Amino acid sequence: MFTSQGPSLRELAVQALSSVERGYDLLAPKFDHTPFRTPDRVLDAVEETLARYEGSFGSGLDLCCGTGAGIGMLRRLCRERVTGVDLSAGMLAEAERVYGDGGGGGDGGTGDTAGRVGFVRADARALPAALDDTYDLAVSFGAFGHFLPAERPALFSGVHRVLRAGGVFAFPIGAPLAPASPLWWMVAGFDAAMRVRNAVWRPPFVMYYRTFPLGGVRADLRAAGFTVETVPLEQFGRRPDGSPRWRLVLARKGHREESREDSREDSRQGSHPA
Template structure:
C-alpha cells in the first residue's frame, strides 16, 4: 500500500479513462487524495446515526476504499457490506480491513444501477462522496434501487455539503470544474461523469419523496457554519415508507 499522492500524469490518465477504469488506476493512492471523505465528516455522520440507531445490517453504497464502512461498523450490530464497481478500490478496502476486529466487512463488486442484493436486505444504507458520478436523470432509478434493498422503515443516509456562495472562490472553482468536465465529455470517449453542482438539495429532496422516502435534514454543527449562518453540511435521513 503506497503513501504517495498521485502525480499529475497519473491524474490525467485517470481523467481520460472511464469512471471505472479511472478508479482502478487511482485506487492505490486514493486515500492520499482530497477525494477521500474526511474523517471529520465520517465521525459527524456516525454520531448523528447513533442517535437514530442501532441498526442491524448496513450497506455502504459506492464504498470505494471502504472509509464509510467504518461508520457502519460503529452503528450496526450485525453485517456490514461495501459495494463498488471498481475492483481496484475493493482490493484496497480488503487490504485496509484485513486486520480489523471481527466481524469482518463483506465486499461486493456491483453496479449501483443494478444492486446485486435481495430485496429488503438492509436496515441502513449510507454513501459518501459518490453522487457526482450520477447524472440528475439517474437519481430516481438510483433511489429506487436503494429503497428496494432497504427493509421497511430502513434508513438511507448521506451527508450533503452546502453549496458555496455565488461569487466566492469556491463557487468559481466548482463552476469551472463542471464546465471543464462537460467540455471533456463532449470531445472525448469514454466519458468520465463527475460533477459537483448537479445534486442541489431541493431536487434531491423532491426525488427522494417521489421514490417513496420520508426525508429529514439533520444539521452537523461540528462541521461549522458558513458566514451567512447556514450549516456547512447536513445529513440527509431518508426513511423508507
C-alpha cells in the same frame, strides 16, 4: 501529487481520460493519499449524528464504498453485517485489503472482519436482487457527482429496494456555495471543463460538483418512496444567515411519524434548500 505517496500529475491525467470504472481502478492504490478520500471529520460527524438521533442499526450498506472509508463507521453503528458496494474492482481490492480477510469479494463474494464485513462489485444504479430487503442503514460519501440528475431515480429506487421497512438512507450534503466565493468559481470551472472533456472524448468520465442540489434530491427521494428529513451537522457550524453549512439527509423507507420533514432543523431558522 498532494503527498509523496499520492498520484502524479501524469497518473491523474491518465485517470481523467479513462472511464469512471477504469479511472478508479488505476487510482485505487494511491486513492487514500489524495484529498478525494472522504475526510475523517465528515465520517465522525455523520457517525455522531446518526448515533444521537437514530441509535444503533442491524445491518449496514456503504454505497460506492471506494477504498472503504465508511466501513469502520458502519461497523461501530451496526450490530450485524456490513457490506461495501462499488463498481471499481481496484477500489474494492483496496477495501478488502484493509477490512477483509481474503475470503473473496469482487463480483459478489465476501471478505470478513470478525465475520461481519463483505464486499460486492456492482453498479449502484442496478444493485443485485440478492441484496433486496437486507439492510437497516445505507450510507454514501462523496460519490453522487458520478451520477447525472437523470440517473438519480434509478439510484434511489435501488437503495429503497435493498432497505428493510423502516430502514434509513443517510448522507451528508453541503449548503449551496455563494457565487461570489472563490470556491464557487473553482467548482463551476471544473464542471465546465468536465462537460467539454465529455463532449470531445470517449469514454465519458462523469464527475460534477453542482448536480446534486438538496431540492431536486429531496424530490427524487420522495418519488422513490422515501420520507425525507434533514438534521444539521453542527460540527461544521452555520452560515451567516444561520442555516447549517452541512446537513445530514435521512431518507426513510416508510413513515416513522406522519410528518417530520426537517423537524429536527434548528427552530430559530427555516429550511434553506440547496
